[in-house]
Amino acid sequence: MKIYLLLITIGFFFSGCDNREREKKLEEKETALNQKEQELILKETTLKVKEEDLLKREQRLDSTKIDSISVYNPVLVGRWTAQMVCTETTCPGSAVGDSKTETWDIQYINNKVIAKAQSGEQLVRVYTGIYTGNTLELVENNESTGTQPATKMVVQLRIVNPRSMEGQREIIREGNCKILYSLQLTKQ
Secondary structure, eight states, X not given: OHHHHHHHHHHHHHHHHHHHXXXXXXXXXXXXXXXXXXXXXXXXXXXXXXXXXXXXXXXXXXXXXXXXXXXXXXXXXXXXXXXXXXXXXXXXXXXXXXXXXXXXXXXXXXXXXXXXXXXXXXXXXXXXXXXXXXXXXXXXXXXXXXXXXXXXXXXXXXXXXXXXXEEEEEEEETTTEEEEEEEEEEEO
16 A cells, blocks of 8 residues: 555656646747747838838839929910810710810919810810920819719820920720820910
8 A cells, every 4th residue: 555655646746747847848838939929029010110111212202203204394384275186086976077176274383284275265174294305294084973974085295396286185985985186286
């Protein structure tokens, strides 16, 4: 019986030692995992800061690019008579040879070119864009309304001389509808 008690006591002693070793190893693993988690959190924070810096740099570069691309040309400023002749169309109600005449008032506002198109005394549309040194690019977007489909108009002009510009205007509507006009602008 004494031997039996001795064996039980030794068994408890060794099993307790085994449990303590396991607990110690688990605590070491837990400490290592906590340390790795802290390192990952630090790396994640560092990456977020770098990402924010890159986004700020990209925004600065984009704004610098826009400012440096846009060139001020005093010849553009003023009132122009715009004569348009349809040269291509895939839209119903429009035909090759259709012509229009509008008055365009062109100005610079905040490094952008603004062209207000009038038919008679009525403001028809407003284009915005930039002059890059050899081309004036203007765009007008109209959202879809109940009576009119969404329309995008893109104008590209080049200066022929201080009193004349020429180019084209492309009108793009929903449903694969496209109209192309040749443009002649004469300064008033």
